[in-house]
Amino acid sequence: MIWLLEPLRHDFMVRALLVSALVGGVCGLLSCFMTLKGWALMGDAVSHAVMPGVVLAYALGLPFALGAFAFGVGSVALIGFVKQKSRVKEDTVIGLVFTGFFAAGLVLVSKVRSTVDLTHILFGNVLGIAASEIQQTLVICAVVVALLLLLRRDLLLFCFDPTHARSIGIPTGLLHYLLLTALSLAAVAGLQSVGVILVVAMLVTPGATAYLLTDNFDVMTVLAVASSVLSSLAGVLVSYWTDSSTAGCIVLVQTGLFLLTFLLAPRYGILKSHRSRAS
């Protein structure tokens, strides 16, 4: 038990474990919709595009969630606009827009270096998270969870068959933007624990792992949240004992769980399909 109790004597470790578990759970829930909708690339784009917003908000003394949200949704609107008005293909436009935003963020950081630490944005800083940041993270998580739980049937239908959703009068355009809103907010929350670069793992991996384990959406959400919370807790503890990057450890545990599932999942694991083919 020492491996668990020793870290808990430090306040910063208790905070880090709680925040990363909460953020992990929220991102895990969202990751189900991201993997089913095929929005992994969009998640990557939005998580990078929020960076200038975070820096500007810090510089202006505003809640960083506000800046991140504005730039996250703004980047997606811009992607949609450029795609519609030009002949360039969507994945190209996504790559182009988010790197542009990210570069703007880098330049801004170098100009307001005194207030923001670049490495904290890029790689997360869950061990040194401030009380005000915890408050914001709590609010963000509450909003995202409420949105996803209340609308989960409609969002699922929106991912599965938008034409049917539209034809029975469900406002698919609104759902699209609500899901993007949830994505921007979750990206900001995820940024706290693992940083801009790795946040896409939080938004994709738990959903992919759960997807290999079940054919039932409700079970999938429970498994995704559980695997994400578990990875976050385990990642923080491993990083404490090995004195290595917290973000790296969290994502590595997540990836490890995915690989295990990929190999051993009862129905969709590759070893299973091997066996059934052999027999």
Next chain:
Amino acid sequence: MNRIEASGLCVDYNGVVALHDASLRLPAGCICGLVGMNGAGKSTLFKALTGFLRPSRGQIRVNGLTVARAQREQALAYVPQSEEIDAAFPVSVWDVVMMGRYGHMNPLRIPGRADRAAVRGALERVNLLDLRHRPIGALSGGQRKRTFLARALAQGATVLLLDEPFNGVDVPTERLMADLLLQLRRQGHTVLISSHDLGQVRNLCDRVVLINRTVLAYGTTSEVFTEANLALTFGGGGSGAASLSGPAPSSEESAP
């Protein structure tokens, strides 16, 4: 009353005119075939009718209502082509058919007694009640097609749009669907079927709409299904372009 009424319909798609000045009227209680080549605008017409695309000109009435009102009244059901469905999606037969009831439920979509009864009844009509717990990925193509037809039945729509319903479907499913559509017609429902299988259309449909970027002709099957009209539809002009017995040269529509 006309179930579907479109007049002077124009739909642009990314700057390309997909449909121009298309008009048609379908009365209550008919099965109508929608026949045209790839990219002739079949999918575009469906998308305009379901409200997925907004026409740039012209108007649509479904049961005498605007499309938005018709959506709220659950008047219109869409049965997608098999290729549009992600068969690996983690939902069961029961889940999919229940999606037909969402418009009747409260915003949290918690099914009530009436919703469960409607789903059960619809599944019985397509002979899938025993498979209701099965994930859609574990169904045959025909069973999956029947699942989506059951969704339209559970919705209780009076206008059904079926996109290539007979593509990749086994013979029992084909028979069951044909019987079901005839029942629906007797109950005063109107069914619009897009199909490239001219033989199937001629056997099942009492009306036909021929389209090629606009409505070329519509009316009863015997009136409209002439060699001259079909040549116009498939753009051949010669005798080899299309024949009444076999399928048209094109199979799938890649249009928007």
